Amino acid sequence: MSLSLSACFEASAVGGMDALFKRAEGEGPGGVSLWAGTSARTSRGEGGRVVLVGAGPGDPDLLTVRAARLIAQAQVVVVDHLVGEGVLALIPAQARRYYVGKESGHHTLPQEEINRLLVDLALDGHEVLRLKGGDPFVFGRGGEELEALIDAHIPFEVVPGITAACGVSAYAGIPLTHRDHAQSVMFATGHRRAGASELDWVALARPRQTTVIYMGVGMLEAHCAALIAHGRGASTPAALIENGTTPRQRVVCGTLEILPERARQAGVRPPALLIVGEVVDLAERMAWFTGATVG
Numbered sequence: 601m602s603l604s605l606s607a608c609f610e611a612s613a614v615g616g617m618d619a620l621f622k623r624a625e626g627e628g629p630g631g632v633s634l635w636a637g638t639s640a641r642t643s644r645g646e647g648g649r650v651v652l653v654g655a656g657p658g659d660p661d662l663l664t665v666r667a668a669r670l671i672a673q674a675q676v677v678v679v680d681h682l683v684g685e686g687v688l689a690l691i692p693a694q695a696r697r698y699y700v701g702k703e704s705g706h707h708t709l710p711q712e713e714i715n716r717l718l719v720d721l722a723l724d725g726h727e728v729l730r731l732k733g734g735d736p737f738v739f740g741r742g743g744e745e746l747e748a749l750i751d752a753h754i755p756f757e758v759v760p761g762i763t764a765a766c767g768v769s770a771y772a773g774i775p776l777t778h779r780d781h782a783q784s785v786m787f788a789t790g791h792r793r794a795g796a797s798e799l800d801w802v803a804l805a806r807p808r809q810t811t812v813i814y815m816g817v818g819m820l821e822a823h824c825a826a827l828i829a830h831g832r833g834a835s836t837p838a839a840l841i842e843n844g845t846t847p848r849q850r851v852v853c854g855t856l857e858i859l860p861e862r863a864r865q866a867g868v869r870p871p872a873l874l875i876v877g878e879v880v881d882l883a884e885r886m887a888w889f890t891g892a893t894v895g
């Protein structure tokens with residue numbers, strides 16, 4: 601393989617693997633093909649392909665049945681930082697693992713190199729399990745990875761996962777669209793690189809809407825200020841949930857005005873999700889998961 605593995609490493613290695621996921625090529629329920637990509641053969645190895653699997657927000661019990669089955673059979677796994685420890689523990693000990701980072705603020709393998717790693721492993725004939733936090737298509741760059749696979753004529757499949765907004769809100773007791781409080785929900789990415797001004801704040805600040813911002817810890821103050829500046833009241837309930845669905849879950853509650861200070865005092869770090877809207881007030885009555893609540 602020509603790939604530089606400077607920013608990822610293999611935890612263990614086994615060689616000479618073929619067709620490791622036992623699922624037979626062919627028809628799924630109702631006669632629908634279970635295979636999403638092209639069936640073109642690769643030039644280097646035979647039968648290589650990539651399965652993009654959503655690992656959910658952390659709790660391994662939130663994996664889909666299909667994801668759990670594929671993980672249990674995996675031999676070559678390419679994994680992101682955000683995949684929960686409990687999910688990682690399900691990967692067979694003898695599987696070859698490539699950790700490709702994605703921890704906020706830390707060294708990561710550039711996306712182009714991740715794409716190349718996936719392509720090279722598949723061209724070498726491996727069945728590659730690409731394990732991504734949450735859902736691969738929600739702020740997960742799964743689409744970019746599929747474009748690289750399509751360009752290289754590599755067959756692929758996608759297994760959806762529970763995205764953080766759904767999993768984390770459920771474990772925090774925040775029903776995103778309780779009909780007394782919100783008629784719509786909007787997901788946005790608040791990544792520092794995008795800059796607060798890049799977001800459509802008019803849309804994000806709509807009344808009777810729940811707004812969920814991923815990757816927003818570093819810009820929390822700017823995001824809360826922008827929502828207020830675009831019409832959301834300063835007293836609008838808001839919560840920041842850190843490590844949702846895991847035993848380390850912490851929920852910091854407040855309003856748009858006071859949440860940044862509370863989050864600073866609590867020392868909230870990524871991964872954390874910002875939820876804004878009247879539904880946040882329901883958490884006091886509906887929280888059921890034994891994480892810590894602040895505020």
Ligand SMILES: C[S@@+](CC[C@H](N)C(=O)[O-])C[C@H]1O[C@@H](n2cnc3c(N)ncnc32)[C@H](O)[C@@H]1O
Pocket residue numbers: 657658682732733734735736737738739740762763764765768813814815816841842843844845846870871872873874
């Ligand atoms: C790169 S995005 C990936 C999102 C993922 N594809 C999904 O569908 O959930 C990472 C962001 O998701 C959110 N996130 C993921 N897991 C989380 C968790 N367990 N608790 C809180 N936020 C989480 C955080 O906002 C984090 O910065």
